[in-house]
Amino acid sequence: MTRALRRSILLALATASLLSACGDDSQAATNTADTADTADTAVTSVTSAEAADGCAPADGSAAKQQTFTAAPPVCLEKGASYAAVIETNRGTLHVTLRADIAPQTVNSFVNLARYHYFDGTTCHRAIQGFVVQCGDPTATGQGGPGYEFSDELPTEAYQVGSIAMANAGPNTNGSQFFIITGANGAALPPNYSLFGQVDAADLSVVGDLDAVANPADGPPLQPIDIVKVTITEQ
Template sequence: MKFVTAAALSLSLLAAAPALSQTAPADWRTIAPENLLVIDTAKGRILVELEPRMAPRSVERVRTLADQGFYDGLKFHRVIPDFMAQTGDPMGTGQGGSDLPDLAGEFEFRRGRDAGFLTVTATPQGQLGLIGSVPVITQPDAQMMVTADFKAGAQGLFCPGVAGMARANTPDSANSQFFLMTGSQDDLNGRYTPFGRVVAGMDVVRALKAGSEALNGQVADPDVMTRARTAAALPERERPTVRVATGAHLRAEVERVRASRGAAFTICDVQPPAEVVGG
C-alpha cells in the first residue's frame, strides 16, 4: 500500500495520563542487549535501539558487522546538518561496503498484533504510532481480518534519530553503510530501510563534524566510530542498560510535547524518554 508522509500528519489530543514523576515499573521496558547498538566516538556515545520486527535482515547485518569489529575506526564521511550523518564505509568515500552480499530493501513490513504497536492517532490514511522507539504508519488493525497472514502493512518513518540503511541507486543495494537522522525527511519513506532509532546520544550525532555543502556533505576531516558493538557483545562490566518509556509514561510525554508544539506537532516530535544505566 502507499503511505502518506510523516510531516503532514498531525497528532490528535491523547487521553489524560499520569505525570512523569508518577511512573510505575510497568511504564518502562528494557532494551534487549542484542538490540542495543553501542557506538563510541570522540564526541561521546550513541545508543541505537535496533528493531528486527521492522527490518530483520538489516538488523542482523548491522549486528554481525558490529560484533566482528568491522565498524571500528570507520568515518562519518557524509554529514549534513538537520538531515543525517552517514558512516559504515571502509573506504570512507561512500563507495565501499563489506564482503557480504547486498541486502534486499526492507522498505515496508507486515505488522501482526504481537508487534507491540502503540497507536498514537488514527487518520484516513492509516494509524500513526510507535513500534519500539520507531515512528510508524500502518494500516488499521481491522485490515488483519481480511488478509491471509492476519497482518497489516506498515512503514517506518524517517524522523530525527531514526537509523536507516544507506544504498546506491538500486533498491536492493544496501550493504554496510548506514545513517542516523538529525532531521525529518519524508522523501526517504518507502525508499530506504529504517532499522532502529537513537535512544541516547542525539547530542553526539548533532555534534559530528559537518561536511561541505558544495560536496554534498562530504567531510574533509571526519569524526570516526572508535568502537561499535551490540551491548550483548560487550563485557558485562562495560555493558549499558537502557530502559525506555512505554504505556502511560510515554503517553504523558507525547501529550506534553503536543501541548508545547501546538498545531505544528507531528509524529516526528515523539521521542520516547530513555534512561541509561552503567556501561
C-alpha cells in the same frame, strides 16, 4: 537563483546520492535466500555455502574482518532484543535496533559489528540538517562488505535519530548506513531500510554530529569517526 531553490536542488542531489554513494561493482556476491515470513523466524535462511563466514561470537572475541564472501546466516537469537553502542569521536550513541521491522538488516549489522567491521572507520559524508553517512571502511562511498541483501522498507516515518541503510537502488544494501540529523532527512521517502533509533538521551550527540556537517554535500567539516560499535543482547 534564490537561496531556497538552491537548497531544494542540493537536497534533491543529496537524496539521489544516498542511492548512488554505496554502489560497489565488487559486491558480486548477493544474498539469494528467501526472506522469512515473520520476525519470529527472523532474517533470512541461507545455504551452507553462503554461510561460509559464519556468525561472529556474541562476546566480541572475533578477529576484525572487513571482507566477506556472502551475507551471514541467521545470527540473531529468537525472541532476543538488540541494541548498539556506537562510540564516535563526537560522542556516544545508544541505539535501539529494530529487528521487529528489519530482521535481515539488523542481523547483518549485528554480525558486522561483532566482527569489528565498523571500528576505526570514518563517516565519509555529512549534510547539515539531513544525514551523516557511515559504514564504509574505505571512506570513499564505494566500499562494502562483499555482499548485498534485500530491502526491508519501513511503514513508520523516519525521524531525527533514525538509522537506515544507504543503497545503490532496490535490494542493494551492504554496510553503509546513515543517521538522520535533521528535518530534511526525516522527510526522505521510505526507500531505505529503517533498522535503528538513537535513544532520546543521546539526541544531543546527533546534534553535535550535525554541527560539523557540510552545509552543502560531501565530507563533514570536521572528522566524524566511529571508534567502536558494541552490540548488546537481551
